[in-house]
Amino acid sequence: GLGGGPAKAPSQALVRAWEGAFAGPLPEPKAAEVPRPLPYGALxxxxxxxxxxFIALAWLTLNAGYYGAFIWLPSLLVAQGYTLVRSxxxxxxxxxxxxxxxxxxxFLVERVGRRPVLVGFLGLSALFAYLLGQAGSPGEILLFGSLLSFFNLGAWGAIYAYTPELFPTALRGSGAGLAAALGRV
Known part of the structure; x- marks a missing residue:
């Protein structure tokens, strides 16, 4: 405490008061059921x-769209005549x-659901990637590029929340790991 003395543990009276709030004896804790292992092939x-x-294709398209756009965009803009600094x-x-x-x-994955948000954001990412490819002015590049960026990273937020929910506990790590690995291809 502040007076330099030792801190006091919860008193026995407080513990008895909590215990007394429950009618009858407390039930014995039950051991959690251990999931039965499933082979990798079950995926x-x-x-x-x-x-x-589905989820492997979603990861693949999301990675291709993101890295394709943001790694190659400066080079593509330079090829269209913009200076490197401007691009x-x-x-x-x-x-x-x-x-x-x-x-x-x-925000939306908890209100609308993970799958609708993922599908919607992936679809809008594809639309704005196409429009960015058609952009002819700096304003269009900034507008469509920003919208692609907005929806693409939003899709990342949704896919990270959605992927583990597709698989039971015994396959969750393997399923999510496989999808993410295929996305990196």
Whole structure:
């Protein structure tokens, strides 16, 4: 305490008061059921095969879209005649839209659901990636690039929340790991 004395543990009276708040004896704790291990191959058989395929494709497209856009965009802008400094400025401004996209997805996954947010954000990412590819002016590049950035990182927020829910505990790490690994291909 402040007086320099030892800190006191909860008193026995307090513990008895808590215990007395319950009618009768407390039930004995039950051991949690240990999940039965499943073989890795279960990821490719019903009912998990379709889930594994869907989420692996989602990770693959999300990674390809993100890294394709943000690694190659400065070079593509230079190839269109922008200076390297200007193209890096554009990419910096575009990537600033990622944080609000991630935050919006984090908000929506609890209210709308993980799958609808993931599908919606992936679809909008694809739309704005296409429009960015068609952009002809600096304003269009910044607008469509920012919207791509916003929805793409929002999709990341949704996919991280959604992926583990597709698999039972015994396959959760393997399923999520496989999907993320295939995304890195």
């Amino acid at each position: 490719f058989r019903p009912p998990y095969g379709r889930r594994t395929l 890096l400025e554009y990419v910096l401004l575009i990537t600033l839209a990622q944080l609000p996209g991630y935050l919006l997805a984090a």
